[in-house]
Amino acid sequence: MSEAVLHTAEDVVGPYRELLEMALARAGGTHTYEDVLQSISVGDMFFWPASKSCMVTEIVQYPRLRALHVFLAAGDLVEIKDMEASLISFAKSLKCSALSMSGRKGWTKALKEMNWEEAHTTLVKQI
8 A cells, every 4th residue: 555645745746836936036036936835735725836827825814805816926927817717716605706916017917807996006105
């Protein structure tokens, strides 16, 4: 009888470290790779790998809405767009009624054809 091989978060996420660090470099300094890896390890964030891309999501619970939030997305845009159906299915299974995403302004144009709408803009001033 063969034993199941258990993988750590680092085993799964590690090959995507460079992509994640590039995305994190544009995320305003809120997290390091190690922070994201830890959140994935404990189940606070979810990792979505593809062959040339990846995403990191998290649940955001507002008083009147529960959303699956795309915290990071990096890599091939077509692959990232192709993940939407899986995101929706996963979100519904977790009783989410919306998907949300934060990112660079270019995401607004890139996802417009998929009926994503800009809800608000976040501005940051380092002090």
